[in-house]
Amino acid sequence: MVVASVPSLPFDDRGLAYGDGLFETVLVRDGNAVLWEQHLSRLMLGCEVLDIPAPSRDQLDATLSRLGDGLQVLKLIYTRGSGGRGYAPPAKASPRLYWQATPFSPQQARWKQGVRIRLCHMSLARQPRLAGIKHMARLENVLARSEWHDPDIAEGLVTDGHGRVVEATAMNLFWLSSSQPMPCTPSLEHCGVLGTLRQVMLDAGELMIDELGVDELAGCQALWVGNSVQGLWPVVRLDDTEGRILGEWPITATHRHLQRLAHDHLGYPAI
């Protein structure tokens, strides 16, 4: 059953007009939001960056109170609220919080067998002022995700147009290379979204920040994509933008190790 807040919003909401708002996609287990503190921190960071008055903790916690048992995905949308014609934000904004929860099951086959991903043509523009936050102006992600329809391809890798990998269209990227002693993920200071799974793993010292060139991708010892809803997927095959194989990897203990650390944070099983 889908549980939701008031399901419609007015024409003049700036979230609709300009993408002027933030969202969070949260895994909820038996009414408990997983990585809730990390989601709230990112939402608060977004409010600061966009200068939108922050929602109260009570208001956010209240979205969880009506959710029942089992696994669900809670999508929160927090917009600047109504505004007149024109880009200038209203002097006194009245933000709106919308939410919707839907039942969810993770794709366990992808945990076990790993996934095939591809490199996208679409690259993310470097815009440090908007990097990291989960704002609603996400056409770059939409265009990147539009590049393939093959259901066997689980994700697309996007670069920053300067030869650096950034993330997958809806997941963060992790790799192990010979140049660093532990799995790495990009800094996302120019573009990309600071995923909550990535964050909790960085905070736990399970990952470090590094850079990776597109040309170094195929030489990695291991590659993963993941987020706080789906968990961590080992990458077993990477294609280039034309569908040619760039790299293939058997799943090893290295993959399972990082997967176990990630799934511990999410309450998902080790594989």
Added chain:
Amino acid sequence: MVVASVPSLPFDDRGLAYGDGLFETVLVRDGNAVLWEQHLSRLMLGCEVLDIPAPSRDQLDATLSRLGDGLQVLKLIYTRGSGGRGYAPPAKASPRLYWQATPFSPQQARWKQGVRIRLCHMSLARQPRLAGIKHMARLENVLARSEWHDPDIAEGLVTDGHGRVVEATAMNLFWLSSSQPMPCTPSLEHCGVLGTLRQVMLDAGELMIDELGVDELAGCQALWVGNSVQGLWPVVRLDDTEGRILGEWPITATHRHLQRLAHDHLGYPAI
């Protein structure tokens, strides 16, 4: 009186979720849309770029049929419609058209006395895949327009982060310099919106495409900002990002000449 289509939209509309849609802001005089063909062309270009099924001409023309006499601004919003969670567009999209018309009066004092503008800190990221179209993912414009509250500052100039001027936050930019025989405007191939007033003037041979460095701005013979709703405003003072004067210009016959050409296209008076 505000006249509008159904005033609310569902939670899962991708226009809200991701800025996955287009808009047009159209001057309507006595029920006739000014530069209607140019607005429709840009909307169709946007549909092509985003791969959204285009609306029919009849559907668009019908938005004008309920508008009464006098000047109004018609805002059209055209989204990809509903979609599931995730960036992938639905295989068969059912786009939604929303619109709202509000009475309008141009700011005639700005036509006559010109305006003061400022350079924005916020710069536009170069994203050629989204350049030109009037999509709804416009947080860069929102942040640029948030930089000042002084009502005496009419607009803000944004650059592309590579030292080139692009546009004003909600208007195009025009200048006359000693290096070209006629007024110029940037190409907008990397970022910015292809304004309809700019387009009709280019098509009429009243403007040419050129580049302008931020450091050359103050040396221009004349500077204007304008769009199809407000008309053309001569710039009499340009401030830098800290509010220091970069350039001042008396209004000359050169300003009035381009203004007359622009206003002819819009049915506005010469000044």
